[in-house]
Amino acid sequence: MNNSMNHTDIERVKCRNKYDNLDQPGLSYLYNAGNEPLKYSTVGQIIEEATRKYEEIHAIVSMHDGKRITYKEVLHQSDKLAAGFLSLGLEKGDKIALWAPNIAEWVIVFFAAARAGLAMVAINPSYKPLELQHALNITAAKALVCLDKYKTLNFYDTLQCLIPGLETSDAGTISSENVPSLKFIIVISEETLGGTYNYNDVLNAVDNNLIDDIIRNQNVSPEDTCNIQFSSGTTGKPKAVCSSHFQLVNNSYMISKRLDLADGQHIFCVQSPLFHVLGAIGCILTATQVGAKLVLAAPMYDSKEILKALEQERCTLILGTPTLYVDLINIQKEMKKKLYTHRAFITGSPWSPAVIVKIKDVLNIKKITYAYGGTETSGAVFISLPNAYENDQMNNDGYIADHVEVKVVDNHKTIVPFGTPGELYVRGYLTLSGYLGNAAATREVLDEDNWYKTGDNFILYQDGSGKVVGRAKDMIIRGGENISPTEIEDLINTHPDILESQVIGIEDERLGEEVCACVRLKEGVTLNLDSLKSFCEGKISNYKIPTYLKIMESFPKTPSGKVQKQLLRQQFDRTFTSVIESH
Numbered sequence: 001m002n003n004s005m006n007h008t009d010i011e012r013v014k015c016r017n018k019y020d021n022l023d024q025p026g027l028s029y030l031y032n033a034g035n036e037p038l039k040y041s042t043v044g045q046i047i048e049e050a051t052r053k054y055e056e057i058h059a060i061v062s063m064h065d066g067k068r069i070t071y072k073e074v075l076h077q078s079d080k081l082a083a084g085f086l087s088l089g090l091e092k093g094d095k096i097a098l099w100a101p102n103i104a105e106w107v108i109v110f111f112a113a114a115r116a117g118l119a120m121v122a123i124n125p126s127y128k129p130l131e132l133q134h135a136l137n138i139t140a141a142k143a144l145v146c147l148d149k150y151k152t153l154n155f156y157d158t159l160q161c162l163i164p165g166l167e168t169s170d171a172g173t174i175s176s177e178n179v180p181s182l183k184f185i186i187v188i189s190e191e192t193l194g195g196t197y198n199y200n201d202v203l204n205a206v207d208n209n210l211i212d213d214i215i216r217n218q219n220v221s222p223e224d225t226c227n228i229q230f231s232s233g234t235t236g237k238p239k240a241v242c243s244s245h246f247q248l249v250n251n252s253y254m255i256s257k258r259l260d261l262a263d264g265q266h267i268f269c270v271q272s273p274l275f276h277v278l279g280a281i282g283c284i285l286t287a288t289q290v291g292a293k294l295v296l297a298a299p300m301y302d303s304k305e306i307l308k309a310l311e312q313e314r315c316t317l318i319l320g321t322p323t324l325y326v327d328l329i330n331i332q333k334e335m336k337k338k339l340y341t342h343r344a345f346i347t348g349s350p351w352s353p354a355v356i357v358k359i360k361d362v363l364n365i366k367k368i369t370y371a372y373g374g375t376e377t378s379g380a381v382f383i384s385l386p387n388a389y390e391n392d393q394m395n396n397d398g399y400i401a402d403h404v405e406v407k408v409v410d411n412h413k414t415i416v417p418f419g420t421p422g423e424l425y426v427r428g429y430l431t432l433s434g435y436l437g438n439a440a441a442t443r444e445v446l447d448e449d450n451w452y453k454t455g456d457n458f459i460l461y462q463d464g465s466g467k468v469v470g471r472a473k474d475m476i477i478r479g480g481e482n483i484s485p486t487e488i489e490d491l492i493n494t495h496p497d498i499l500e501s502q503v504i505g506i507e508d509e510r511l512g513e514e515v516c517a518c519v520r521l522k523e524g525v526t527l528n529l530d531s532l533k534s535f536c537e538g539k540i541s542n543y544k545i546p547t548y549l550k551i552m553e554s555f556p557k558t559p560s561g562k563v564q565k566q567l568l569r570q571q572f573d574r575t576f577t578s579v580i581e582s583h
Contacts, residue, residue, distance in 0.1 A: 034402030271320030321480030
């Protein structure tokens with residue numbers, strides 16, 4: 001496969017700038033029409049096509065349980081499970097949630113839902129009861145697939161909190177005011193638990209002779225919703241983003257083009273959780289596009305297990321956020337494993353040149369592909385060119401992807417000249433149509449011309465490259481995880497000793513940012529970080545719990561009384577972190 005974007009392609013990008021004229025510098029607008037049409041296909045068709053081409057190649061290698069599953073078997077299991085879902089009473093267009101870590105079944109459920117015409121809701125396995133309840137309700141999920149338990153994560157116990165009497169119920173008869181849409185729970189377990197169906201029973205529920213007819217009768221369209229993921233903005237709880245088959249198929253194909261991978265010859269090592277856009281689209285679907293082997297090093301993130309997998313499976317490509325690479329570099333310095341990896345795909349949060357140098361020196365990876373995108377863009381908007389791996393690409397976040405339109409504007413929505421910072425707007429097949437069940441939030445990010453307002457301060461260059469230089473929004477990105485400050489503030493403000501709180505991101509060398517809670521206390525009371533953490537535990541996911549605490553007498557505010565978070569963050573740069581309580 002050789003789909004490199006060459007100099008001619010970049011010239012095509014440049015000449016699509018309709019704002020250029022002879023009287024002023026070119027303005028920050030680009031449209032890359034690409035050199036081939038978009039694919040009108042479904043995710044189900046992509047795995048079927050991959051099976052025809054790579055039938056006996058291993059599609060999935062799950063290290064923790066020794067499972068090795070070929071493309072042929074992935075399609076067979078997916079179709080069996082899809083037929084099983086439909087036999088329960090699920091119908092085309094229904095939402096089915098998947099709440100599990102990185103296991104082989106995650107991939108099977110992903111493709112099974114697509115083949116059955118269901119919309120799969122990807123849920124963070126670390127979610128607590130209230131977070132799970134929100135995810136199920138906002139998407140009106142009719143079914144849920146989950147593990148019974150994994151280490152400290154007890155999924156079934158959490159479900160019992162939401163559904164009283166679950167353990168004594170019959171499968172398919174559950175009813176709870178907490179999650180009124182939920183009718184079916186399918187548990188990946190060696191036993192059958194009260195109120196649930198066993199995964200293997202559903203997998204084998206339909207006669208093999210009927211499976212093909214059941215799948216074919218669904219008439220799934222590329223424009224149908226395929227995947228629903230959650231995006232944490234700067235306000236409120238996570239918002240549900242719906243992506244169509246068309247969006248996922250094409251974005252993953254564009255990533256595979258820029259990676260310029262030979263068909264059937266690569267081994268992907270997955271560092272990112274599969275419920276993230278990087279995991280589902282960047283890893284699963286991109287691997288499927290080129291017949292790559294997908295190596296799941298461990299169900300939950302473990303840098304030592306990832307390093308072992310890299311050596312044992314001779315992985316050729318690693319995908320992950322900068323934080324994950326920092327951990328891998330530090331572990332490799334100790335373990336000194338023999339690595340065969342020669343490519344890295346890095347995205348998810350800002351990275352420093354020092355990290356890139358260490359990836360090359362310590363991990364011995366010379367070809368590094370950078371990308372910029374997110375959940376609302378169903379994947380990547382900017383991606384490095386396949387034939388440019390040297391230092392000239394260390395200073396950008398890639399080049400505009402095919403069939404994508406971008407512009408950079410100032411505070412007055414006026415397009416700025418190339419090389420000038422402003423907010424990045426994106427438009428094209430890849431952007432969200434809206435947040436499910438949240439029209440107000442949709443209006444905040446989509447304008448009347450369907451431009452998606454990223455909230456990122458960005459510099460666009462005339463050669464088609466661009467770079468994030470800051471964020472207009474207050475979202476915290478901790479190790480690639482998007483965290484809404486408001487969600488944490490809403491919880492902290494219920495603490496009996498706290499008058500007011502503001503949550504900000506503090507610069508962190510490993511994670512990019514850490515969560516800092518700045519609080520005003522009631523008169524005469526004290527509060528330390530340990531007690532604040534104890535208050536938060538069990539109510540929000542652990543990665544959202546503040547790592548830093550600063551007691552404030554007041555917050556910097558505008559004349560109208562609005563807290564200026566940017567000024568608050570400036571008070572706590574590296575020279576001031578000693579005054580913040582932390583562990």
